[in-house]
Amino acid sequence: MDxxxxxxxRDSGAYGGLLYVxxxxxxALWQVxxxxxxxxxxxxxxxxxxxxxxxxxDAVRERRLVWGSGREDMARQYPRVALVxxxxxxxxxxxxxxxxxxxxxxxxxxxxxxxxxxxxxEREVVEEGCRRLGRIVQEVVDRDGxxxxxxxxxxxxxxxxxxxxxxxAAARSAFVDRLPGGSCALDLEGRVTFVTPGAAALLxxxxxxxxxxxxxEALPWMDVPHVEDRYRAxxxxxxxxxxxxxxxxxxxxxxxLYPDATGLSVRVVRSAPDAPDEEGPTAQSxxxxxxxxxxxxxxxxxxxxxxxxxxxxQDVVEQTADQLLPALGAQAMVVMVPEDGRLxxxxxxxxxxxxxEQYDGAPLDAANPGVDVMATGVPGFWRTFDELREAYPATxxxxxxxxxxxxxLIASGRPMGSLLLAYARPHVFPPAERAALTSLAxxxxxxxxxxxxxxxxxxxxxxxxxxxxPHTLPRVPxxxxxxxxxxxxxxxGVGGDFYDLIRLDEHxxxxxxxxxxGHNVDAAAxxxxxxxxxxxxxTAGVPPDDVLARTNRLLTDLDPDLFTSCAYVHxxxxxxxxxxxxxxxxxxxxxxxxxxxxxxxxPPGLLLGIEPDxxxxxxxxxxxxxxxxxxxxxxLVEAPGVDLDDAIAALAGLLEAGDPADLDEMAxxxxxxxPAPDDDIALLLIGPRA
Numbered sequence: 212m213d214x215x216x217x218x219x220x221r222d223s224g225a226y227g228g229l230l231y232v233x234x235x236x237x238x239a240l241w242q243v244x245x246x247x248x249x250x251x252x253x254x255x256x257x258x259x260x261x262x263x264x265x266x267x268x269d270a271v272r273e274r275r276l277v278w279g280s281g282r283e284d285m286a287r288q289y290p291r292v293a294l295v296x297x298x299x300x301x302x303x304x305x306x307x308x309x310x311x312x313x314x315x316x317x318x319x320x321x322x323x324x325x326x327x328x329x330x331x332x333e334r335e336v337v338e339e340g341c342r343r344l345g346r347i348v349q350e351v352v353d354r355d356g357x358x359x360x361x362x363x364x365x366x367x368x369x370x371x372x373x374x375x376x377x378x379x380a381a382a383r384s385a386f387v388d389r390l391p392g393g394s395c396a397l398d399l400e401g402r403v404t405f406v407t408p409g410a411a412a413l414l415x416x417x418x419x420x421x422x423x424x425x426x427x428e429a430l431p432w433m434d435v436p437h438v439e440d441r442y443r444a445x446x447x448x449x450x451x452x453x454x455x456x457x458x459x460x461x462x463x464x465x466x467x468l469y470p471d472a473t474g475l476s477v478r479v480v481r482s483a484p485d486a487p488d489e490e491g492p493t494a495q496s497x498x499x500x501x502x503x504x505x506x507x508x509x510x511x512x513x514x515x516x517x518x519x520x521x522x523x524x525q526d527v528v529e530q531t532a533d534q535l536l537p538a539l540g541a542q543a544m545v546v547m548v549p550e551d552g553r554l555x556x557x558x559x560x561x562x563x564x565x566x567x568e569q570y571d572g573a574p575l576d577a578a579n580p581g582v583d584v585m586a587t588g589v590p591g592f593w594r595t596f597d598e599l600r601e602a603y604p605a606t607x608x609x610x611x612x613x614x615x616x617x618x619x620l621i622a623s624g625r626p627m628g629s630l631l632l633a634y635a636r637p638h639v640f641p642p643a644e645r646a647a648l649t650s651l652a653x654x655x656x657x658x659x660x661x662x663x664x665x666x667x668x669x670x671x672x673x674x675x676x677x678x679x680x681p682h683t684l685p686r687v688p689x690x691x692x693x694x695x696x697x698x699x700x701x702x703x704g705v706g707g708d709f710y711d712l713i714r715l716d717e718h719x720x721x722x723x724x725x726x727x728x729g730h731n732v733d734a735a736a737x738x739x740x741x742x743x744x745x746x747x748x749x750t751a752g753v754p755p756d757d758v759l760a761r762t763n764r765l766l767t768d769l770d771p772d773l774f775t776s777c778a779y780v781h782x783x784x785x786x787x788x789x790x791x792x793x794x795x796x797x798x799x800x801x802x803x804x805x806x807x808x809x810x811x812x813x814p815p816g817l818l819l820g821i822e823p824d825x826x827x828x829x830x831x832x833x834x835x836x837x838x839x840x841x842x843x844x845x846x847l848v849e850a851p852g853v854d855l856d857d858a859i860a861a862l863a864g865l866l867e868a869g870d871p872a873d874l875d876e877m878a879x880x881x882x883x884x885x886p887a888p889d890d891d892i893a894l895l896l897i898g899p900r901a
Contacts, residue, residue: 212244212347217367219340220246223333225303225319226449226472229253231267232307232315232348232358240267240316243358246367247472248320249400252446253364255295259316264657265292266304267316274313276337277304280327282646287588287621290653297646298447299323303333305341309349317341322449369399369473392480399474401425401442410479413464432459438466445470455482518658527662528558531630531655536560539648541632543612546620546659547581548628554582557659561633566610578605584617585629590649591617592640614638616648620656627660684712687720689784689836691898693874695882697846698891707734707775708844708891709742713749718785721749721758724842724895725777725796725819737771741819745779755779755792756829759819763794763827766820774818778842780897787836787899792829794819797845797855800863802871804837808863836901839871846890847881874898 212230220228227247231240240259259268266277266289279285280301286293301321307314319337329337351358375383387394393410395403403421411418414430427434437454445452445468452468465482468475521527528546536544543561547554556571570579577583580603584591593599593615596608612633620628630652640648684692694710707727714720723745727738744762753761758779766775776796782789791799791811795818798810816827834840841862848858865884869877874896885892 212344212351213365213367215340215343215347216244216246219317219336219344220319223319223336223340225321227320229256229267229318230307230315230344230364231259231271231317233261233271233313234357235312238262240271242364243315244367245364247369247399249446250363250366251400252443257364264289266302267318270304271306271313271316274306274308276329276334278302278329280325281323282642283590283649284327286646286649286653287590287619288624290621290650293646293650293653296443296447297643297650298444299450299642300447301325301329303329303337305337307341307345307348309345311349314345314348314352317344320447323447324450372473390478392478394479395421395477397426397442397475397477399446401439403429404474410477413458413462413479413481415458415462430458432457441466441468442475445475518654521658521662522665524557524659524662524666527655527658528560530658532558532560535632535651539632540634540638541616542635543610543633545581545631546628546655547585547631548620548659548663549575549582549585554579557628562610578603580606580615580617581629581631584619585626588619588621588626590619590645590652591615592645594639595637611635614640616640616645618648618652620659621653622656622660627656627663630655681711685714687712687714687784688717689900690720690782691874691900693878693894693896695878695894696892697882697885707738707741707773708846708893709738710842710893710895711742711746712895712897713746715750715752718783720782720784721745722780722782722840722842722895722897723749723778724844724893725775726844726846726891726893727775728773733771734773737766737769737773737775740769741766741775741777745777749779749781754829755781755790756827759792759794759816759827760825763817763819763821763825764823767823769820771820774820776818776845780840780842782834782897782899784899787834788831789834789840790829790831792816792827794825794827797843797848797859800841800843800859800866801832801834802839802841802866802869804835804871806867808867810859810863834897834899836899837871838899839866839869839874839877840897841866841881842895842897843881844891844893846892847885847894849890850886853886871898 216228216230229242229248230244232243233240238261240261242253242257245253256265259265261268261272266279270277279288282293282297282299300323303319305317307317348358387407393407393413395406395410398404402423402425406418406421408418411421414421416430421429427438433456435456438456441452441454449470453466455463455465458464463482465480467478518527518530521530532544535541544559545556545562545567546558547556552575554570554573554575556567559567575582577586580591591602593602595614599615600606610633613636614634616632618630619626620630684694692712696708707729710724712720712722725741727734727741741762744765745758748758748761759777762777777794778791778796778799780789780791780799791813793813793815795815798812801809801811803809811830811832813830814828817825848855848862850858862881865881866877869880878894878896881894882892
């Protein structure tokens, strides 16, 4: 396996790679071999879930070769990877397929100056190498069983440099000594392997103390973010890098890094502040504009953590504005999505509402940069209005801003909207910042996709529940009624709690309340079926115990995998008596006309939908004028850490203190004192009149 991996890296022209295995039945890829890359740099991808948004997971899951080239391309496709490695490099990921199954995955890395596309010859080498590695893994599995993944993957040794002859070694040493400043060498792990006397003098350190150490550990003044960042940039991009750093108290040093397959050669010279040697690789110097990588990563962590808690679209918009605008120095933003052939603005910050009204609902016209970006998936950056107008001549300067970035919001591999960032002053967008912005927009796009799905489900569920609950209760002579419903604060905010009042004839009525298990569309739909069944059985004139028994048989036939508690009360307004039956429901409460409170201790029976032949018990009781019957669901009384009997007693105390002549005020009081609504609450108060 080691030799096959080394040959594949060499023949493909890549500088390194990562080899993963997939155990049968597992949902993750495990890194077993690393070539040309420090183990520490490969560590974040030690285990890769098959559902993770990474190149190798996509390649294995979809059985195809995945290619990415450059920071912006990587940021569009894989924003999380691009934010951890915001450097120029090319990447190919491919599955390892044997004759019988997918056995793992492979990642190969090329320098940042690689062509934008994989050549036909490179693709052929990669595909043949993957087939060979797939056969090797299959042979190992057939012979020894599943590959054992160690705590850390093996790391292939880098190629050994040619050993020069003595005369050549002396000439090399003299050549290095004649160079101005100093020189040193680092291995791929970043440790110093060689340092000239001139370099040691410039660094102000003893040579013996430097060899074998990491520079930013041996020299505290080098422990600044951009030093290690440029080392990482050199290793990942395999392109020269440069930076300037202050050696206290007042010596500025310029460093140039030149990487290859065995390590890095480093040149050190004196310099002015922030002015690398003009002859060195200044194009790769630390950017002087835009947020630093450490700043981006800091805000990435905050944005990623807050977006995981964002539920609805407005949550995503608010979290994005709170995190991105101050971090990026932008003054305004707009979130746009396509909807029914029109542009919809789903969120904004920093722009006047009247300015955006003309665009909300406008046709999807490619002359609009927000529409063009969401159609092509290619971000746009304009440092001045002249640049923006050159790209989109129809654009009118009416927002008072000076620079703009429009970023695609990509989710599930496709643009599903765009994010506009506006700056009050002219703004330069260096390559590193462009990649960072595109990556951050990718996180926003994924959160927005989840939020729009949630909003759609939420809207559908509320419409369903609104259609199934009674809009008004029937007017029944000699009967006062008040009803309240409060949705749960978590989940979709809908559920299966219901109530109903049924006018049977001039002197009788039925009242029911119930709670279907769950807080989702299924619970709401089943609630409608239960309410309809209770209503039909009640109008058939059967007693309360039979109403519940018949409804129960219907539910068990439907087999919905959800259970329902229910209470049904038959009211005889002529005799001022009532009869109640319960199916796993909390006991009704009566406030007698003299103010006494009583919980009706009716055998609760089984929940509806469990056992088809369940029998229920009914209880008859007086309900004279001036008394109040309270039917409620468990959300009104249940709370973590509170005994249910104590909670029911507290509810009875509130009823006792209420005014039976004003049921609406009494219902409002009970709802105000309810626990935090983690569950739905339904309440039905019934008061007979003379």
